[in-house]
Each structure stands twice: as structure tokens, then as C-alpha cells.
Amino acid sequence: MQAPELLGPAISAPADGVMDRVRAYVNLAKPHVTMLLLAITVTTMIVARQGVPSLGLILATLVGGALAAASANAINCYVDRDIDGVMGRTRRRAVPTGRIEPVRALIFGALAAVGSMLVFLAFVNLLSGLLALSGILFYVLVYTLWLKRSTPQNIVIGGAAGGVPVLVGWAAVSHTVTWPAVILFLIIFLWTPPHFWALSLLIKRDYERAGVPMLPIVKGDAEAHRQILLYTFALVMVTLLLVQLKALGFVYLVAALALGAPLIYLSLRLFWSTVASTDAARWANRLFWYSNSYLALLFAAMAVDRLIR
Numbered sequence: 001m002q003a004p005e006l007l008g009p010a011i012s013a014p015a016d017g018v019m020d021r022v023r024a025y026v027n028l029a030k031p032h033v034t035m036l037l038l039a040i041t042v043t044t045m046i047v048a049r050q051g052v053p054s055l056g057l058i059l060a061t062l063v064g065g066a067l068a069a070a071s072a073n074a075i076n077c078y079v080d081r082d083i084d085g086v087m088g089r090t091r092r093r094a095v096p097t098g099r100i101e102p103v104r105a106l107i108f109g110a111l112a113a114v115g116s117m118l119v120f121l122a123f124v125n126l127l128s129g130l131l132a133l134s135g136i137l138f139y140v141l142v143y144t145l146w147l148k149r150s151t152p153q154n155i156v157i158g159g160a161a162g163g164v165p166v167l168v169g170w171a172a173v174s175h176t177v178t179w180p181a182v183i184l185f186l187i188i189f190l191w192t193p194p195h196f197w198a199l200s201l202l203i204k205r206d207y208e209r210a211g212v213p214m215l216p217i218v219k220g221d222a223e224a225h226r227q228i229l230l231y232t233f234a235l236v237m238v239t240l241l242l243v244q245l246k247a248l249g250f251v252y253l254v255a256a257l258a259l260g261a262p263l264i265y266l267s268l269r270l271f272w273s274t275v276a277s278t279d280a281a282r283w284a285n286r287l288f289w290y291s292n293s294y295l296a297l298l299f300a301a302m303a304v305d306r307l308i309r
Contacts, residue, residue, distance in 0.1 A: 020099070021099075024094040024099040024100050025094070025100065025108060027093060027094045027099075028070075028073065028074045028077055028093070028094045028095070028100055028105055028108060029066075029069065029070035029073050029074060029112075030069075030070075030073040033069070033073065034066055034069040034070065034073070036292075036295070036296060037065065037069055037162070037165045038062050038065055038066060038069075038165070039296065039299065040165055040166060040169075040188070040295070040296075040299050041061060041062065041065050041165045041166065041168060041169035042058060042061075042062070042169065042303075043169075043299040043300065043302050043303045044165070044166045044169035044170050044181070044184055044299075044302075045057075045058060045061065045169045045170070045172060045173050046302075046303045046306050046307065047170075047180065047184075047247065047248070047302050047303070047306050048169065048170045048173040048174050048180075048181070049173045049174075050306060050309075051306070051307070052307070053172075053173055056123070057123075057124065057172060057173070060119060060120075060122075060123035060124050060172075061120075061124055061128065061168065061169060061172045063119050064116045064117075064119035064120040064123075064124060064128070064129070064132060064168075065116075065132065065165055065168060065169075067112045067113070067115045067116035067119065068112070068113065068116040068132040068133070068135060068136055068168075069165075070108075070109070070112040071109045071110070071112035071113035071116060071136050072109070072135065072136045072139040072140060072161070073109075074105050074106070074108045074109035074112060075105075075106060075109035075110075075136075075140045075144070076139065076140065076144045077093055077094065077095045077105050078095065078102050078105040078106040078109065079140070079144050079145060080144065080148075081095045081096055081102055081105075083210035083211070083212065084096045086206075086209050086210050087203075087206040087207070087209065087210050088203070088206055089203055089206055113133070113136050116129070116132055116133070116136075117129050117132070117133060120132060124172045125171065125172065125175055127171040127175060127176070127177075128168050128171045128172045131164060131167045131168045131171055131177075132164070132168050134164065135161050135164030135165070135168070138160060138161045138164070139158070139161035142157070142158070142161075143157070143158030143161055148212060149211065149212060149213070150213070151213060152213050152214060152215040152217075152218040152219060153215075154212075154213070154214070155192060155193055155196045155197070155200075155214070155215075156192070156193050158192075159188065159189045159190075159191075159192030159193060159196075160185075160189055162188050162189070162192055163184075163185035163186070163187075163188040163189045164185075166181060166184040166185055166188065167181055167184075167185055170184070179245060180242060180245055180247035183238060183241050183242055183245065183247070184242075186238050187235065187238055187239055187298070188295070190231055190234050190235040190238055191235055191291065191294075191295055193227065193228070193231045194228045194231045194232050194235070194263075194267065194287065194291060195288065195291040195292070195295075197214070197215055197216065197224050197227065197228050198228065198270070198284045198285075198287040198288035198291065199288050200214040200215065200216050200217075200224070201216050201221060201224060201280070201281065201284040202281060202284055202285055202288065204216050204217060215227065221274065221280065222274045225270050225271045225273070225274050225280070226271060226274075228267050228270060228271070228287070229267045229268065229270070229271045232263055232264055232267040233264065233267075235260075235263070236256070236260035236263065236264060239256045239260060239298065240253070240256060240257075242256075242302075243256075248302055248305045248306065249305055249309055250305075251301065251304060251305040251308055251309075252301050252302055252304075252305035255297070255298065255301030255304075255305075256298065256301065259294050259297055259298050259301070260294075262290060262294075263287075263290065263291065263294050266283060266286055266287040266290055267287060269283045270283040270284055270287055
């Protein structure tokens with residue numbers, strides 16, 4: 001869930017001063033990714049509670065979730081510091097630029113994980129804490145250390161880590177995980193491949209330089225276009241299951257259809273560009289940016305539907 005960064009030379013210099021150091025650690029936590037995950041967590045809590053949970057519970061869950069995300073992202077930056085330095089999208093991050101030493105990034109990630117567990121145990125519940133911890137471990141051990149550099153299906157399986165915040169939010173309110181929570185998890189799981197494969201089509205040379213076997217590199221653009229279309233159709237179909245389960249109602253149904261239609265259209269245009277030899281990059285770019293808005297607006301519609309009902 002992140003946007004491509006502007007290309008430019010990496011600056012190799014340690015952070016000077018307290019504020020520079022603080023900004024470097026904030027960069028390490030990837031706040032632009034974390035903010036969307038936290039917003040989705042709050043929405044999930046509203047759906048699970050069938051209303052607005054207490055402010056204290058929301059704040060505690062957000063703090064615990066933010067620390068968990070910061071932990072996973074910081075350790076990811078530590079592990080991937082070699083490839084981050086050669087990719088234009090990531091070369092300005094805190095570790096490859098030298099603003100934070102690698103070992104400090106690792107320590108920061110470990111401390112954030114401990115802090116996350118303490119917050120969940122003290123102010124939320126054990127299940128939410130264990131789910132958050134599982135998200136950290138899955139992102140670091142399964143995705144970053146294993147899948148990312150070994151298989152073109154890296155982002156498919158790794159997308160499970162992005163779905164963990166909805167399970168955390170649901171468990172924070174209900175102390176359990178039920179079928180609607182699983183559907184919310186599947187929505188993010190199925191949204192991840194089209195989103196990141198569209199990005200990988202735009203910055204394919206970056207991934208080639210870094211040796212990351214993204215789908216367009218290993219299987220070619222045409223196969224990436226085909227799988228993006230298949231996952232998009234599956235995603236839109238799964239979003240409708242929440243109405244079938246009666247977890248959400250008419251307002252959400254209208255929003256899910258209205259938001260899903262452009263996503264399918266963009267995926268179709270990208271797929272057709274393979275045959276028509278048109279500007280595939282233009283459609284990949286549009287799909288990537290719209291998919292960001294799609295997920296945020298879809299979860300916002302869930303909250304609106306639940307609050308109205």
C-alpha cells in the first residue's frame with residue numbers, strides 16, 4: 001500500500017540533531033503505509049461493534065497497531081537494506097541513506113514489537129495482541145526473509161500480513177474472530193496482488209536491478225495483466241459476501257458496486273492493452289492509484305453503512 005517515490009540520488013549521511021533523528025525513525029516506520037492500515041482498523045471496529053466503540057479502546061488499538069506496523073516495517077528496512085539502496089523507490093529511506101544505522105533499525109523494530117504487545121495486553125485483549133504479533137512475524141519471516149526474493153507469488157502470500165489489522169480490530173471489539181472478519185481479511189488479501197503488480201509494471205527496472213522476482217519480470221507483462229484481472233474480479237465478488245452474510249446492508253452494497261466497477265474497467269483496459277499494443281503503462285498507473293482510493297473508500301462505506309443502520 002504505498003506509492004512510488006520520486007527518483008533521485010540517495011543522500012548518505014547520518015541524521016544530525018534530535019528532530020532529524022525523529023524524522024528518520026518516522027520514515028523507518030513507513031507512516032504512509034501505516035495510516036491506511038490504521039484507518040481500516042477503526043472501520044473494522046465500527047463494523048464489529050455495530051456502532052462506535054469507546055474512545056479509549058480505539059486509541060489503545062491504534063497505538064498497539066501503529067507500533068506493530070512500525071516494528072514490521074523497521075525490521076523489513078533492516079533486512080532489505082541492500083536492495084533498498086539500489087531501487088529508486090526506496091533509496092531515500094532512512095537506512096540506505098545512512099540516517100539510521102542498520103543495527104539501530106533492528107533494535108527499534110524489536111522494541112516496537114514489545115511495546116505493541118504490552119499495549120494490547122494492558123488495554124485491549126490477548127487475542128488482539130497475538131494477532132498483531134503474528135502479523136509482524138509473518139511479514140518479517142515469511143514475506144521479507146523467504147518469499148520476497150524467491151518466488152513471483154511473493155506478494156500474493158505476503159498479502160496476508162496486510163490483512164491482519166482487520167482481524168486485530170475485530171478481535172479488539174468482539175474478543176473473537178468471526179466470518180465477517182475473515183471476509184474483510186480476504187478483501188485485503190485479494191486487493192494486494194492487483195495493487196502491487198500494477199506498481200511492479202511501472203517500476204520493473206527497479207525490481208530487476210534488485211533481483212526481486214516480481215511477476216512481470218518472471219512471467220512477463222501479459223501474464224501479469226491476466227492475473228491482475230482475475231484477482232480483481234475475485235476481489236469485487238468477495239466484497240459482496242458481506243451483504244450476503246448480512247454484516248452490511250444496502251448503502252455498502254451500492255458503494256461496493258460503484259467502486260468495484262471502475263476497478264474492473266481499469267483491469268480490463270490493462271488486459272486489453274496486451275492485445276491492442278496500446279499504452280499499458282498508462283493503465284497500470286491509473287489502476288495503481290485508483291486501487292489506493294478504492295480500498296480506503298470501500299472501508300469508509302462500511303463504516304457509513306453500519307452507523308446509518
